[in-house]
Amino acid sequence: MTKGQAISLQKNDGGSLTAVRMGLGWQAAPRRGLFGSRTREIDLDASAVLFADKQPVDVVFFRHLVSDDGSVRHTGDNLVGGVGQGGDDEAILVDLQRIPVHIDQIVFTVNSFTGQTFQEVQNAFCRLVDETNGQELARYTLAGGGAYTAQIMAKVHRSGPGWTMTALGTPANGRTFQDLMPSILPLL
């Protein structure tokens, strides 16, 4: 799957998604020179914005780790990244069955809090996983992807009784999800 490609996903057996996880992983900045502690850390942040009728009603990010209703949970802020071997450094778990009834869209975003563009970050990726069977629904390689500091990754929205995911992969710029709001709204 490439950047910007939008595809709809529905389970083959006709059922719909019940739990998804957004994972974000990247490699910590390499240590430079003698003063190892002075290297510039890379801090990427994953966020999920909950919309009801195109109005943002709740957001889950590193300062608000659990949505008020408890259905969306962030596993905690990682400030420096991991070893870059494909594991998720930050994850957002969404229990779609428990999402309040008025929320009809959830948008997942990635931001570079420390300001490095994705060109400068190594082994960065974000992905959406179906938690029920561990299958990867969408995966983007962020690293080397251009001079952007943010990406609007995907949205999960209600369709009939269940949920559907649409991959967006729209690049943007911003430090936190707030900066992305103007870019998100047209995509709803």
Added chain:
Amino acid sequence: MTAELVRGQNHPLTQVRLEVRVSAGTPVVAAATLSDEQGTIRGVEWVAHPGAPALPGLEVSRQAAADHRLAVDLDAVPDAVHRVDVLLALPTDGRGPVRFGAVAAPFVAVTGLDGTEVATYTITGLDAETAVVALELYRRQGAWKVRAVGQGYAGGLAELFADQGLAEAHALANCIQSAVAQSHARAVPAPASGTTDTDRVHRHAATTPDSGVHATQPGQHAGPTQHGGPYGRDASHGMPAEPTPAQAGQGADPARPGPAGPVDYTHPGRQRTAPPPSPPTAPPAPQGQPTGPVAGDATGWSMDERLYNQVWGMFEDLARTTAAYRSAVDFADSRMEKELDQVLSDPRSRIGGQGDAAREAARARHADLVGQARQALDRDLAQLQAEADVVEPALPPAYARWDNPVWHGYRVPMEMPMALRVGDLHLPESDPLRIPLLVRLPLERGLWIDSGRAGSLDGSFADSHELRQGAMETAVALAARLLAVHPAGEFTLHVIDPAGSAAGSLAPLTRSGVLAGPPAVGAAGVSEVLARLTERVDLVQMAVRGGAADALPPGLDTAQQLLLINDFPHGFDDRAVTRLRYLADEGPAVGVHLLMVADREDAAGYGPLLDPLWRSLLRLTPVADDHLADPWVGHAWTYEPSLVPPGSQILQQVLTQVAQARTKYM
């Protein structure tokens, strides 16, 4: 402050629970020996090593590793022990370096339980040595000290043990090295053979074919296994429950040396650290239905802790599911409003029935969404109610309502529970579901029963006299509950009733004889009790800060103290108020707690000066009142006190037992 020791230097230890952290650049074996006053090791059972990793008060790792953490509880080592030597050795399996000179200097640190370093020592100057005595912890005139030793032995552990006067030095050294080699080879712990789930006797986790042949005497490990780690249950992380091959039931000949297999040097009577009993599981549900809820279905080391976590889990779930419902309803309301506004401002709607139809549609959409939200809420409430129905009857007295039958089988407990039920919580949407409000013990903040009129929801207590009496009854029920859930002699209750106005409400306490003395009356009584408790807080604080707990005067009551104050600030002069504020601030940390019955209006004369005091107390009410916020979403929860049902004799019965236990204990 960390002391960086050099060879031969010593340093006093102020704590008895310590960790010795070892980091070496290469995997090393860590072991420890105990020796008595004469410096002799009384036998192989005084050596903690990978083949026999745990001794009383001491636990070492089972395998060679570059980093070790040795847990040491100097209070738990036998009295005869005057010295604990920490040893490091290179494994002789031929995979790693063969002398300490070839690797980075090993670093050892003595740390407190919180990880703060007390003393560190880098073992330098080693060359051909393959074993080294890193540190010794030793008793000097009743206190423990640490000394950096750094004595190396080229002949390895065998030479080291021989130097320490151990007769079986060679056999023990071989045994250690083979235990290390085995633990290295043991990639996956072998399944326990021949044990069932109900039989928690870990007999054989044999990896070597021959070690499974030796049968243990069943009595040796049987019975409910105790937590044997130096720090008790909480330190059991990292102490896997599977026994090592070395332990696998070779009770027949503890001293049997030889390369045939590792020998069990642990004391036959010693019991292993056991995992907590597994949580109860739901009976298998009929096909196609979700399993029913079970009491104690949460994480924790004891049933007490599991129920506590489960109740808090229910609390959070109810808070969040209600938040989902409320936000959906809010959204539906605002959407309908917007749509109705639109209809109003649209000129077309004035023609014919279009406007009415649009309004109707907006209302229908609103009702539809609210209906869905209510459906989701009802689904969740039904599940929580089902859970509450099984949890409530399973609660221990400390968590149970007074009408719970568990109080009829009340016995004075042997240990303090984790938490105390101070009342019930519910939200308007969740009626009739009640969540127990559990607060941790010992209390971290004082309790304030508000006898003021302001908060009353339904106005049932129109009479302020009645309200005061209700508040005092709530306070007495709470104090009695606190007395009942503490072991005999570990909780002392003082009462200040300056005007003697609450004699009726206090009767259950005064009549049963559970009070330390009669309720204090008058200004003199107030200042006497406060002075006594202030002095106690001061003394205990000094002792704690100075690390001299044994310096407390012999007559000092070490029990937790609760001070019940009625009618504040009646009978209080400025000095007494200052003392009270001191107790509220400093008391909880040293076991002095407040339970105040007061109307804030009565203390209005103090102006804003007492606001910090009120804020520092947990406000409870004698009548249902929505003033408590949950920590997740911040709903206003309606609190109801936990009162004894009218006409019930349960309080009398329980307090009689408490009083009897007190007399026996005294």
